[in-house]
Amino acid sequence: MAYDSEAHVRPMQGGDLPHVATIFRRAFNEMYRRRGFGPVVADQAVGAVIAETYRSLDPDHCLVVVRGDRVVGSGxxxxxxxxxxxxxxxxxxxxxxxxxGLLLMREICARADQAGVRSLxxxxxxxxxxxxxxxxxxxxxxRETLVRGSFRSRPDVGVRRATRRATKADLSSIVALEREVVGVDRPKDHELFLRMGETLLTGDEQVDGSLSRLVRGGVAVLGPAVSRDLDTMLDLIQAATRDLPTQTDTRLLVPATHHDLLTAMYEAGFEVHSLCTYMVRGDFEPFRGYYVPTLFPESG
Ligand SMILES: CC(C)(COP(=O)(O)OP(=O)(O)OC[C@H]1O[C@@H](n2cnc3c(N)ncnc32)[C@H](O)[C@@H]1OP(=O)(O)O)[C@@H](O)C(=O)NCCC(=O)NCCS
Known part of the structure; x- marks a missing residue:
């Protein structure tokens, strides 16, 4: 299809947020409805919270698509x-x-190219x-299939190895481990997790495992999490769930190629809801360890 000559992309402004939030909710709910699922975004506030957080992290790269004088999309x-x-x-x-959508994605790719991004x-x-x-x-x-699912937390799971709560002093170790395992380098996102959620670590001087979690409204979302080996990842997942109220809905994304992690998760009652695709434009090397990615923030 040719470009819609009426449409253009511009930086998001504060006044766009209510439109961005409404479109976010309508677009995702409609996309799920068309495929026979119930609504995924019940709360109008979700889109605005995401947009506001991203405006504080990346103010220059929050974009809207405008058609005529109407905001019709965002990215x-x-x-x-x-x-x-x-x-x-x-x-x-x-x-x-x-x-x-194509106009917006072309703009996002052009900005990434201009900034010297090698892997989007x-x-x-x-x-x-x-x-x-x-x-x-x-x-x-x-590049990877992600298995999206959840399990119910239990307080009686044993943890083989001690974990501890990360502080700002651990930031550089967390970032270094994720750079080694995943190839991304994102201190400000881990700083965000220290402020908004909690991050658990294994290892003292040498951090060898890290898992962040956000608990809101009776739902726990795990990740991003990285480790070099399976046992460390399982210990972190168990440590991050055993203090939650019993039966808390605990959600995560597991790369399908981590078959041993998936098998262990099934044993813990992991129920698969859908599959996602991890897509990369440019350089990509397979993960050098275990990685649990997240949809927030979408920087890794
Ligand atoms: C995904 C989304 C952003 C696309 O926006 P859009 O403005 O409809 O996209 P465009 O019109 O620019 O392009 C869609 C293209 O996909 C093509 N397409 C659609 N279904 C297709 C199919 N089954 N096979 C091949 N191409 C297909 C369309 O033909 C169109 O290409 P064309 O322009 O050459 O005709 C929009 O559908 C949306 O907001 N969805 C809900 C939220 C969502 O899922 N976002 C993505 C999160 S990862």
């Missing part, structure tokens, strides 16, 4: 040196299939054929 680019993340990308359902990453729902094609058209390649 976010998170540049972290030579790597970057993209997302979430949403176009108002009544303005979809008009080339706005994102996570998409594998059942969303529209976004899969859209990202493929601007150069993204599917």
């Amino acid at each position: 976010f680019l998170h540049i972290r040196g030579e790597t970057a993340g993209a997302g979430p990308i949403t176009i108002d359902p009544s303005h979809q299939s008009a080339g706005c 990453r994102l996570i998409q729902d594998a059942f969303n054929e529209v976004s899969f094609c859209l990202y493929g058209r601007v150069g993204f390649v599917a």
Whole structure:
């Protein structure tokens, strides 16, 4: 399809936030509804919280698509040196299939290229054929399948190895471990987790495992988490769930190639809800250890 000549992309402004939040909720709920699922975004505030957080982290790369004088979509680019993340990308359902998503993704890729990004990453729902094609058209390649699911927390799980709560003094060790395992270097995102959530660590002087978690409204989201070996990752997952109220809905994404981690998770009652695709435009090397990525922030 040719570009919609009426549409253009511009930086997001404070006054755009209510439109961005409404479009975020409508676009995701409609995309899920069309495929037979219930709504995923119940709360109008979610899109605004995400947009506000990203505006504080990456003020220059929060973008909106405007058609005529109307904001019809938004997208976010998170540049972290030579790597970057993209997302979430949403176009108002009544303005979809008009080339706005492609226009936005071309702008995001151009900005990443201009900043010298060698590896631009994102996570998409594998059942969303529209976004899969859209990202493929601007150069993204599917590099990993992520298994999206949840389990119920139990207080009686044993932890073999001691873990401890990270402080700001651990930031450089956490960042270094993630750089080694995943190839991304993102201190400000880990700083955000120290402020908004909690990060658990294994190892003292030499941190060899790290897991962040966010607990909100009776739901715990695990990740990002990295470790060099399976046992450390399992210890971190157990330590991050045993202090939660029993039966807390605990969600995470597990790379499908971490088959041993998945097998252990199934034994702990992990239920799979859907699959996602980890897509990369540019350089990519397989993870050098265990990685639990997250959809927030979408920088890794
Ligand atoms: C994904 C999304 C951003 C795309 O926005 P959009 O404005 O509709 O996208 P565009 O019109 O620019 O491009 C869609 C392209 O996909 C193509 N496409 C759609 N279904 C396709 C299919 N089954 N096979 C091949 N191509 C397909 C369209 O034909 C179009 O290409 P064209 O411009 O050459 O016709 C939008 O659908 C959306 O907001 N979805 C809900 C939220 C979401 O899932 N976001 C992505 C999160 S990872």
